[in-house]
Amino acid sequence: MALTVDERLEELWEEEPGLGSVLSTVDHKSIGKHYIYTAFAFFLAGGVEALLMRTQLARPDLHLIGPEAFNELFSMHGITMIFFFVTPMLFGFGNYFVPLLIGARDMAFPRLNAFGYWIFLFAGLFMYSSFLIGRAPNDGWFNYVTLSNHQFTPALNIDYYTLGLVFLGISTTVGSINFIVTILKLRAPGMSLNRMPLFVWAILATSFSVVFALPSLTMANVMLELDRRAGFNFFNVAKGGDAILWQHLFWIFGHPDVYIIFLPAVGIVSSIVPVFSRRKIIGYLWLALATMTTAIIGFGVWVHHMFATGLPTLSMAFFSAASMLITIPSAIQIFAWLATIIAGKPVFKTPFLFVLGFLFVFVIGGVTGVMFAAVPFDQQITDSYFVVAHFHYVLFGGAVFPIFAAIYYWVPKMWGHLLHEGLGKLSFWLIFVGFNLTFFPMHILGLLGMPRRIYTYHAGLGWDGYNLAASIGSSVLALGILVVLVNFLLYGLRRGAPAGPDPWGGDSLEWATSSPPPAYNFVEIPKVQGTEPLWDQPELRDIGFRARDVEMTLAEGHDTMGTTVVDAEPESVLTMPEATYTPIVTAFGISVVFVGFLTLLLPIIVLGGVIAIGGMMAWLRPKELPE
Amino acid sequence: MSAVEADPGRTGSRTQPTGLLAGPGNVTGGKSTAWWGMVLLIFTEATFFAILLTTYWYIRFSHGPVWPPDGIEKPSLFLISIMTPILLLSSAPMHWAETGIKKGRTGRLKVGLFVTFAMGATFLIMQGFEYHDLVKEFTPRTDVYGTLFFTITGFHGLHVLIGLLMNMWIQYYAWRGRFTAERYTHVEVVAMYWHFVDAVWVFILASLYLAPHF
Numbered sequence A: 001m002a003l004t005v006d007e008r009l010e011e012l013w014e015e016e017p018g019l020g021s022v023l024s025t026v027d028h029k030s031i032g033k034h035y036i037y038t039a040f041a042f043f044l045a046g047g048v049e050a051l052l053m054r055t056q057l058a059r060p061d062l063h064l065i066g067p068e069a070f071n072e073l074f075s076m077h078g079i080t081m082i083f084f085f086v087t088p089m090l091f092g093f094g095n096y097f098v099p100l101l102i103g104a105r106d107m108a109f110p111r112l113n114a115f116g117y118w119i120f121l122f123a124g125l126f127m128y129s130s131f132l133i134g135r136a137p138n139d140g141w142f143n144y145v146t147l148s149n150h151q152f153t154p155a156l157n158i159d160y161y162t163l164g165l166v167f168l169g170i171s172t173t174v175g176s177i178n179f180i181v182t183i184l185k186l187r188a189p190g191m192s193l194n195r196m197p198l199f200v201w202a203i204l205a206t207s208f209s210v211v212f213a214l215p216s217l218t219m220a221n222v223m224l225e226l227d228r229r230a231g232f233n234f235f236n237v238a239k240g241g242d243a244i245l246w247q248h249l250f251w252i253f254g255h256p257d258v259y260i261i262f263l264p265a266v267g268i269v270s271s272i273v274p275v276f277s278r279r280k281i282i283g284y285l286w287l288a289l290a291t292m293t294t295a296i297i298g299f300g301v302w303v304h305h306m307f308a309t310g311l312p313t314l315s316m317a318f319f320s321a322a323s324m325l326i327t328i329p330s331a332i333q334i335f336a337w338l339a340t341i342i343a344g345k346p347v348f349k350t351p352f353l354f355v356l357g358f359l360f361v362f363v364i365g366g367v368t369g370v371m372f373a374a375v376p377f378d379q380q381i382t383d384s385y386f387v388v389a390h391f392h393y394v395l396f397g398g399a400v401f402p403i404f405a406a407i408y409y410w411v412p413k414m415w416g417h418l419l420h421e422g423l424g425k426l427s428f429w430l431i432f433v434g435f436n437l438t439f440f441p442m443h444i445l446g447l448l449g450m451p452r453r454i455y456t457y458h459a460g461l462g463w464d465g466y467n468l469a470a471s472i473g474s475s476v477l478a479l480g481i482l483v484v485l486v487n488f489l490l491y492g493l494r495r496g497a498p499a500g501p502d503p504w505g506g507d508s509l510e511w512a513t514s515s516p517p518p519a520y521n522f523v524e525i526p527k528v529q530g531t532e533p534l535w536d537q538p539e540l541r542d543i544g545f546r547a548r549d550v551e552m553t554l555a556e557g558h559d560t561m562g563t564t565v566v567d568a569e570p571e572s573v574l575t576m577p578e579a580t581y582t583p584i585v586t587a588f589g590i591s592v593v594f595v596g597f598l599t600l601l602l603p604i605i606v607l608g609g610v611i612a613i614g615g616m617m618a619w620l621r622p623k624e625l626p627e
Numbered sequence B: 001m002s003a004v005e006a007d008p009g010r011t012g013s014r015t016q017p018t019g020l021l022a023g024p025g026n027v028t029g030g031k032s033t034a035w036w037g038m039v040l041l042i043f044t045e046a047t048f049f050a051i052l053l054t055t056y057w058y059i060r061f062s063h064g065p066v067w068p069p070d071g072i073e074k075p076s077l078f079l080i081s082i083m084t085p086i087l088l089l090s091s092a093p094m095h096w097a098e099t100g101i102k103k104g105r106t107g108r109l110k111v112g113l114f115v116t117f118a119m120g121a122t123f124l125i126m127q128g129f130e131y132h133d134l135v136k137e138f139t140p141r142t143d144v145y146g147t148l149f150f151t152i153t154g155f156h157g158l159h160v161l162i163g164l165l166m167n168m169w170i171q172y173y174a175w176r177g178r179f180t181a182e183r184y185t186h187v188e189v190v191a192m193y194w195h196f197v198d199a200v201w202v203f204i205l206a207s208l209y210l211a212p213h214f
């Protein structure tokens, strides 16, 4: 019996359903969904921590939570949001959509992709297991020495922090390398660099930032752990070490990390704006360049987190200038989006509302950011609630609004059902109002002198009303997030109207295949001729399920196409690996190693090492020669 | 709904897209994805070493004129002047092995890998002897100099060890005949890693061993 091409592809690419496939899958779409589910769970955990803090701070002189617990709450809140929510969430979208956007059948390294996910999950569980023994990290999310030295925090709290972040770093690094190679080598023929969707540009820039920035954080944590557990002297001033070294290493990573968080979010905005403005994006080239320059300048500004440490004036002037410089690409981006919206015919659906919310919030965050770049202002206001307000405007505004926009935009593609528009709008307004009510008063609190990281305050300082407002705001915000969740569980998963391949009239390739896409993504690998393939090339609109050119279906094996780096000329046929348990076994072994380092039990370390190396050897072994 | 019917059965002859080469594994036109992956891994790893060496210089310059401090002797150049050439030259047989297998010469592959392994292992053993002597004088706990010295050389030693393990692993498959003139990605990638570990040593040598003498 003759198989049609799509049946053939189905047979080649489909993974057996069931628990086994959850553990062994290498399909970028399943892995992307796993990332998104897990990251959202961490978002809820971090949100609960935030609500607890806001409850404690609602009125003066409350004692619902003691100072020690409060320290653990803000530390874990920051760590969770920065490391275990935003980046993994954006990586989840990246995983799901980068291959679809570039017309490929999977990521370049599908097994490495699965491995990265498992490491992320295990590292998160590792970090959160600290609550079980009541020893969660408690020195803030940037964990400054000397407070975090053995001498001042002898218990395991900080060892969870250092080991947990080194552990998680493995995931982020391999994920980024995977993105870079995928984007450079697996783009559909014709999709030269200057035709890549802006979201893909953003993921590329972010991934390069990770490759060069993350080692600094990892190394700093290794050094601190050696100091704490083995008596090394990196940060021990008495033996010639240097405490400011931690701050340098942390912020060499930390500031690029702001852009690691922010760039993919910007990429989401650049994808959504043209679709809902019903016209091509204005200034494509400028946006792509701005993405790359932001990533590069991001490496030159770390010292602006340290203006209060007493560095030489000249070096402060340099970093101050660099910090102001970096606002230029951001301004370019904002003008390009605004121009596109104004020149288009905007349709105000929920994803677009979140984008507009982002623009509003982000501009305010940017304005307070420029204020900090002025050294004298920074020295006055550092470590006050003004800072808390600023970075929530930037992080929540800059990353979480776009993430919600992405949820509303892409969930119909991923699960095949439209979300409820009324609930969508409701959730937007709750989140928007709640957000501003929570964080705007914090600017004023900061100017009134309220320091950050205090667990309570006395009445009569003029802070009470603003704090109450912030606490009420955070409940409104939480309600809005709940509505998103309900909308997803009720409509996104089941009840929503069928989305069809292209509910929004999109311009990029993911809309050319069914929702959810088949395991092989597209029946035929598309040939791309412009930046908006679906708008320019009507023949591509059904490339997901109809084959015109058998040669481009690559239905002979489990294959996708490799192309050249710049021009995306066809170069090779890449045979992709099948589902396997080796990634999860390797990741499990590595987890055991980290537990061993935490408990300092050599047998556990050795056991974990053996499992991890065994898993890796099985995974990477050269295939047998064909007959 | 598909417009085209494919040939029945999966073992039929491969029809390849025009201009594309069929390839076993990932090596066809251009560099393999694994090659790109290794390039990026090396970028990350190089950044690790750069951070360690920057830390070393940062602390050295903020530490005052006497370096090494606390009466520690300047690093001896005797052992190192034997170890260094051995490590650096070990890149040659590795390269020879790699170019060999690209021409299908499995014999060259096996010999080259083995010689590289022997040279790398010699380096590591000599480093062991060096440590054995040094810890009588100072350890990582003594002061920040000891910390830096042992961390940086130890981190490099760890990389040599990983390189040796990978070498052993592909030797095993070389003996089982898994590599041919068309299928050599594993060898190519391991060789690149080995060259990197060698090259990094030059910077460590210059910063930790030579610079204190000037």
Ligand code: HEM
Binding pocket: A047, A050, A051, A053, A054, A074, A075, A077, A078, A079, A081, A082, A086, A139, A140, A141, A142, A388, A392, A395, A396, A399, A400, A438, A451, A452, A453, A454, A474, A477
């Ligand atoms: C869901 C709504 C959120 C609320 C109500 C909230 C509230 C708070 C509060 C009350 C603090 C403690 C301030 C202090 O005592 O110094 C805080 C700290 C922090 N938040 Fe949030 N936050 C939210 C979301 C986020 C998000 C989405 C991010 C990041 C993407 C984030 C990142 C941080 C960071 C980095 C800190 C600093 C932790 C530290 O001091 O070490 N927050 N937040």
